[in-house]
Amino acid sequence: MTVPEDAVSTVLVTGGAGFIGSHTCVELLDHGHAVVVVDDHSTSSPAALDAVQSLSGRRLTAYRADLRDATALDAVFGAHRIDAVIHFAARKAVGESIAMPLEYYDINVGGTVALLRVMLARGVHRLVFSSSCSIYGDGGGHPLTEDDPARPTNPYARSKWMCEQVIADTVHRHPELSALALRYFNPAGAHPSGLLGEDPRGALHNLMPYLMQVAVGRRPRIEVFGSDYPTPDGTAVRDYVHVVEIAEGHRMALERLRPGLRVLNLGTGVGTSVLQLVEAFAEASGRKIPYDLVARRPGDVAELVADAGRVAGEWGWRARRDIGEMCRDAWRFQQLHPEGYPG
Numbered sequence: 642m643t644v645p646e647d648a649v650s651t652v653l654v655t656g657g658a659g660f661i662g663s664h665t666c667v668e669l670l671d672h673g674h675a676v677v678v679v680d681d682h683s684t685s686s687p688a689a690l691d692a693v694q695s696l697s698g699r700r701l702t703a704y705r706a707d708l709r710d711a712t713a714l715d716a717v718f719g720a721h722r723i724d725a726v727i728h729f730a731a732r733k734a735v736g737e738s739i740a741m742p743l744e745y746y747d748i749n750v751g752g753t754v755a756l757l758r759v760m761l762a763r764g765v766h767r768l769v770f771s772s773s774c775s776i777y778g779d780g781g782g783h784p785l786t787e788d789d790p791a792r793p794t795n796p797y798a799r800s801k802w803m804c805e806q807v808i809a810d811t812v813h814r815h816p817e818l819s820a821l822a823l824r825y826f827n828p829a830g831a832h833p834s835g836l837l838g839e840d841p842r843g844a845l846h847n848l849m850p851y852l853m854q855v856a857v858g859r860r861p862r863i864e865v866f867g868s869d870y871p872t873p874d875g876t877a878v879r880d881y882v883h884v885v886e887i888a889e890g891h892r893m894a895l896e897r898l899r900p901g902l903r904v905l906n907l908g909t910g911v912g913t914s915v916l917q918l919v920e921a922f923a924e925a926s927g928r929k930i931p932y933d934l935v936a937r938r939p940g941d942v943a944e945l946v947a948d949a950g951r952v953a954g955e956w957g958w959r960a961r962r963d964i965g966e967m968c969r970d971a972w973r974f975q976q977l978h979p980e981g982y983p984g
């Protein structure tokens with residue numbers, strides 16, 4: 642399939658069927674970009690891409706391939722005139738990364754190396770990379786700026802930090818490259834239509850999907866990991882940011898790439914505790930969310946909140962949707978997809 646002739650640009654989105662990738666595809670299509678997706682669907686359903694196309698009323702081109710398959714990846718670049726790449730494809734579960742570190746370094750770092758090689762060979766010089774707040778380690782109670790040191794505490798976070806360094810070294814050697822690493826905090830919510838959302842495959846790791854499944858009756862109750870943190874209610878505080886606004890951030894990044902590597906946080910600057918999120922989800926869903934206070938989860942930190950001043954100052958990007966809206970949107974998606982996407 643060819644891309645439209647009037648497209649603003651043609652963007653390769655790796656991991657485009659995933660939670661953040663699929664919302665970003667809608668944002669790109671809505672802004673006139675043509676989208677080519679490479680995804681092996683190891684943690685996502687191809688049905689997410691059908692939802693993207695229904696929502697935007699536009700077609701995209703999708704390839705099922707592992708990013709580390711250099712031949713397959715090169716063939717995609719050969720078939721399209723790619724202007725820029727947004728690189729989401731990765732594994733992201735902290736606990737799993739401790740259990741299988743080599744797999745994580747292979748997929749996350751190896752995938753990024755493979756992508757950069759093909760980009761350089763094919764003369765594609767614009768890259769937006771999914772980085773993560775997890776590279777900071779513990780926030781120590783203050784909002785984190787991009788100048789705070791990286792202190793990753795697990796293989797997943799280290800793999801993201803390594804990717805940033807791989808990109809930095811490659812940009813140093815190839816000054817024609819323009820790259821942006823977006824360090825996002827805790828993406829949550831869903832497209833307001835309810836057609837697109839978070840549908841983790843296999844074991845659940847994150848709080849919001851857990852709340853969604855308890856509210857819809859797929860799980861009986863939630864465990865709150867740790868109630869003795871030095872936070873107002875003793876439970877851990879995070880900066881939840883609406884996935885649609887994260888998607889907007891990627892589209893804005895693409896349009897603002899310039900030579901070199903820039904690093905920017907995407908967060909709200911507002912902290913929400915686990916118990917506050919439980920309460921907000923109960924209110925949004927009108928369902929009871931039974932919970933038990935249990936021991937801390939190994940590797941967790943007390944507080945991670947962004948200082949999002951730099952991106953606001955430079956681009957005017959500000960997250961405006963609050964926790965209530967994130968919960969209502971996530972709940973709409975869950976109600977329409979009680980068992981997740983089909984297939």
Ligand code: NAD
Nearest residue numbers: 656659660661680681682683684685707708730731771773
């Ligand atoms: P996700 O699991 O929903 O999406 C990842 C996508 O990448 C999936 O569609 C998966 O099938 C695909 N993929 C994985 N390995 C691949 C490979 N080797 N080849 C091709 N495709 C592959 O996760 P997400 O929440 O959408 O996260 C996207 C990116 O954002 C990741 O890089 C993650 O590290 C980063 N990130 C996520 C969060 C978060 O909490 N969701 C926060 C900060 C950063």
Ligand code: WQD
Nearest residue numbers: 735773775827846847848849851864865866877915938941
């Ligand atoms: C949030 C809070 C849990 C589940 C992870 C990655 C980070 C980034 C975002 C990718 C924590 C608590 C959770 C449950 C609970 N992703 N919790 N009961 O750990 O802040 O961040 O996702 O880059 O890198 O580490 O997110 O949603 O897992 O947890 O009490 O059943 O909810 O202990 O305090 P986290 P999370």
